[in-house]
Each structure stands twice: as structure tokens, then as C-alpha cells.
Amino acid sequence: MRDLIGARDWLTVFILPAYAPELNAVEYLWANVKHSLANLASVALDRLEALVRNRLKRLQYRSDVLDGFLAGTGLSLDLPPPSP
Structure with a gap:
């Protein structure tokens, strides 16, 4: 898995605890x-x-709301811009 992740520089992986709904932005969604x-x-x-x-x-179409879901987790929103 590390090799697959390492081969994709556009991919950001966050290691989360086994059960932590407060760290899962999908729960907020x-x-x-x-x-x-x-x-x-x-x-x-x-x-x-x-x-x-x-x-x-x-x-x-509500990126402000989606950003709020991510902010609620405490995870960083400073992701690199998508490559063209």
C-alpha cells in the first residue's frame, strides 16, 4: 500500500484511528x-x-459548506492545487 501511495504524488493520505467519526468529514456531510x-x-x-x-x-456546489465539514475534523485544508 505504501508503494501505491508513494507512486502518486497527487494523493494525500491521512491515517485515522480505527473508529473516530469526529475525524471523518463524511460523517458531517x-x-x-x-x-x-x-x-x-x-x-x-x-x-x-x-x-x-x-x-x-x-x-x-457549496464549497464553503464542504470546507466547513473538513474544518470540523481539524484536518488541514492546505492541500496542493490540482495539476492540469
Whole structure:
């Protein structure tokens, strides 16, 4: 695994404890999505899927909110810019 990671200079890997949801930005993202669906009483699974996809799509364009999820973990946001 170290060889695979070392061969990709664009890849940043953070070693996290086995269970630490407070260090996982995805937990903040799902909490946000679940909060927006809190009072939903959907009877069809496909309707629920569509709503979740819609909420995730909205977040895709809210980089300030996504940055906040990362900041909540305490991880550094100083990543190198993507190469062209």
C-alpha cells in the first residue's frame, strides 16, 4: 500500500484511528443530509433516493459548506492545487 501511495504524488493520505467519526468529514456531510430530510415520510425508496441525490448535488456546489465539514475534523485544508 505504501508503494501505491508513494507512486502518486497527487494523493494525500491521512491515517485515522480505527473508529473516530469526529475525524471523518463524511460523517458531517451525512449529518447535514439527514437533517435536511428529518421530517420526511417517504413511502417509496426511489423517491427517497432521488431526494438524497438532490441534497448531495446541492452540496456539490457549496464549497464553503464542504470546507466547513473538513474544518470540523481539524484536518488541514492546505492541500496542493490540482495539476492540469
